[in-house]
Amino acid sequence: MCAFAAAPPSSINVSVETSAADLATIINQSLPKELYKGQGGLGTSVSVLRTGPMAVSATDNYLYLTLPVQLTFKYALYESYPLKAGLRFKVKADVTPDWRLKTEVYYAGLSDNLADTFKLGPLSLKPKSMVDGISQPVQRLLAPIIDTKVNDAVQLRPKVARLWQNAFSPTLVSKEFSAWLKLAPERIVVTPLSAMNNQVRLSIGIVTGAEIIVGPKPAPAPVKALPQVQQLQSFDKTFRIQLGTDVFFADLVEALKPVLLEKTFGEDKKITVKRFNLKGEDGRLVVVLTATGDFDGELTVLAKPVYNPQNNSLSFEEVDFDTRGAGVLISTGSWLFSSTIKKTIKEKLDSSIVEQLEKARVKASSALGSVQIAGHVKLTGAVKSLGLGEPVVLNDRLSLQVVAQGESSVSLK
Numbered sequence: 001m002c003a004f005a006a007a008p009p010s011s012i013n014v015s016v017e018t019s020a021a022d023l024a025t026i027i028n029q030s031l032p033k034e035l036y037k038g039q040g041g042l043g044t045s046v047s048v049l050r051t052g053p054m055a056v057s058a059t060d061n062y063l064y065l066t067l068p069v070q071l072t073f074k075y076a077l078y079e080s081y082p083l084k085a086g087l088r089f090k091v092k093a094d095v096t097p098d099w100r101l102k103t104e105v106y107y108a109g110l111s112d113n114l115a116d117t118f119k120l121g122p123l124s125l126k127p128k129s130m131v132d133g134i135s136q137p138v139q140r141l142l143a144p145i146i147d148t149k150v151n152d153a154v155q156l157r158p159k160v161a162r163l164w165q166n167a168f169s170p171t172l173v174s175k176e177f178s179a180w181l182k183l184a185p186e187r188i189v190v191t192p193l194s195a196m197n198n199q200v201r202l203s204i205g206i207v208t209g210a211e212i213i214v215g216p217k218p219a220p221a222p223v224k225a226l227p228q229v230q231q232l233q234s235f236d237k238t239f240r241i242q243l244g245t246d247v248f249f250a251d252l253v254e255a256l257k258p259v260l261l262e263k264t265f266g267e268d269k270k271i272t273v274k275r276f277n278l279k280g281e282d283g284r285l286v287v288v289l290t291a292t293g294d295f296d297g298e299l300t301v302l303a304k305p306v307y308n309p310q311n312n313s314l315s316f317e318e319v320d321f322d323t324r325g326a327g328v329l330i331s332t333g334s335w336l337f338s339s340t341i342k343k344t345i346k347e348k349l350d351s352s353i354v355e356q357l358e359k360a361r362v363k364a365s366s367a368l369g370s371v372q373i374a375g376h377v378k379l380t381g382a383v384k385s386l387g388l389g390e391p392v393v394l395n396d397r398l399s400l401q402v403v404a405q406g407e408s409s410v411s412l413k
Contacts, residue, residue, distance in 0.1 A: 009186060010239035014163060014204040018153050023063070023200065024056035027149045035069065035087075035138050041130050042123060044075045048134060051084070058195035063091035065146075066111070071131065078121035085131065086111035087138060091146060093193050095202065097228040099157035101193070103147045107135040160188070160204065161226050167206060169220040170213070182218050184209035187227050189235045205235045240387070240403045247356045247398040249278040249285075255352035256345065260289070265341040269294035273341075280393040285316065287345060301345055305353075305391045305398055314353050314388055314400070319346040353398075357388075360402065 033050050040046030052068040071083040088108040093101045114127045170180040185208040194201045256276070264272045271293040279286050287301040300322035307314050319342045387403035 009207050010210040011189075011205040011207055011235060011237050012167075012183075012210075012239060013237050014160065014206065015201060016154060016156060016159060016204060017199055017201040020056045020058040020063070020198040020200070023058075023150065023153050024054060026153045027056065027146060028053040030145050030149060031067075032141075035067075035141060036134050038134070038137070040073055041133050042075075042125065044073045044120065044123070044125070044130075046074070046130070046134060047072050048087075048138060058198045058200050061092075061193070061195045063093070063195055063200070064108070065089040065091065065142075067142075071127065073120055073125065073127075073130075075120050075123055078123075080118065080120050083114060083118075083127060085114050085127075087131070087135065089139065089142065091150075093150060093195075093200075095156070095190055095193065095229050095231065099160060099226070099229060101147075101151050101154055101156060103143070103150055105139055105143045105146055107132075107139050154200070154202070156202070157226075164188070164206065164226050165223050167208065168223045170218045172217070173212065178214055178216070180213045180215075180217055182211050182213055182221075184221060185224065187230060189230045189232050191232060191234055205237065207235075210239060238405055240405050245357070245360045245400055245402045247353060247400075249280070249396050249398075251356060252285075252349060252352050253278055255355075256287075256348055259344050259348050263344075264293070265344075266294065271295050271299075271341075280395050280397070283393050284318075285349070285393065285398075286322075289341075301342065303346065303349060305393060307388055307390050307400075312388055314357070314391060316346050316349045316353075319343075357402070 031050060031054060034047070035050055036046070036048040038045065049070045049072075050067060051070050054068075055066045057064045065088065067087045067089070069085055069087055071080075071085060073080040073083075087110065090106050090108045092104045092106075096102050110128050110131050114131075116128070117124055117126050119125075164185060167183045167185045170182045173179050173181045185206055187207045189205045189207060191203045194203070253276075256278075260273045260276055262272065262274070264270050271291040273289050273291055275290040277288050279288075283304065285303045285305065287303065289299045289301065291297065291299055301319065302322050303316040303319045305314060306317045321342070387405055389401045389403075391398045391400040
């Protein structure tokens with residue numbers, strides 16, 4: 001049985017985005033040519049015709065729209081020449097609990113290429129102030145079109161629903177090790193929609209438990225209904241994936257060979273290590289040395305693997321000779337207790353553990369480099385660190401659960 005490292009929920013980060021240019025294209029397909037025809041104030045009538053495509057930009061978390069129009073005023077038998085102008089609006093968008101983008105359209109004024117006044121028969125008109133009066137009906141015309149087309153462009157609910165449903169099915173991340181990424185989605189959080197540099201982005205975090213399982217494909221979890229949106233100003237974007245890691249004694253033997261085999265230890269009295277082996281026993285690592293020199297025979301060194309939660313490290317402590325049944329060693333070989341052999345074994349074991357865990361980190365990072373979730377949707381991640389748990393000493397290995405920590409993302413454009 002393995003001891004488990006504490007694994008807080010992970011956040012798989014989803015970036016849903018579209019460009020201002022793409023929004024302009026889809027909105028312009030639905031804009032009518034005639035925007036308004038009716039009263040213009042001071043007894044006049046006015047018609048407002050669209051003369052070209054709407055321009056869309058995104059900055060300061062707003063969409064800014066400029067609609068080129070032609071204004072024609074009539075009074076009695078008099079009709080003005082067509083006035084060219086641009087109606088300006090700004091749009092704010094938020095995510096509703098049912099995964100729609102709700103837009104609010106505000107009139108932002110008229111472009112500055114109109115004269116302050118002009119004559120229409122006996123009337124002296126101020127077109128800028130008169131256009132302000134017709135902005136509301138034009139705004140009411142635009143609002144449902146913009147709302148519909150922004151949702152058509154982003155396709156938020158279908159994208160998130162597809163990802164949410166697929167997250168419940170284990171995903172193969174490494175054929176070589178038969179390693180599966182298993183998620184347990186809990187909820188979804190979003191931050192306010194960002195509109196900057198002509199890009200509209202929405203950051204979504206799928207909060208989920210996550211672990212890597214080695215072996216046959218695990219059974220998929222029952223798919224839960226897509227939850228409602230939980231809006232936050234920010235959220236933790238770290239993912240933490242729990243995975244079992246084994247450090248085999250055979251690897252530690254290879255690491256110890258250069259510092260033990262045929263090496264001589266001691267000062268006045270000396271021994272030379274001719275052979276050694278490792279095994280696990282009673283929660284400790286057992287190193288059995290066969291030595292020659294001032295002591296001929298077998299020496300046993302015990303080392304206990306210890307997890308330090310303060311600095312998230314694993315090291316070997318209580319490294320000492322096993323004096324149980326040592327017999328002559330206690331009476332004639334006490335000089336060994338102060339030799340450098342214990343220090344040498346501890347230092348090499350400690351450094352080997354660090355190397356083995358770094359290999360696990362690289363392996364996990366490589367496995368998560370590009371994971372196909374569904375269709376054209378890929379999860380990418382980089383493991384930056386490992387959180388450790390208590391090690392379990394088995395006969396031929398150290399087994400421990402680690403938590404791979406990093407940042408993951410899914411891009412849905």
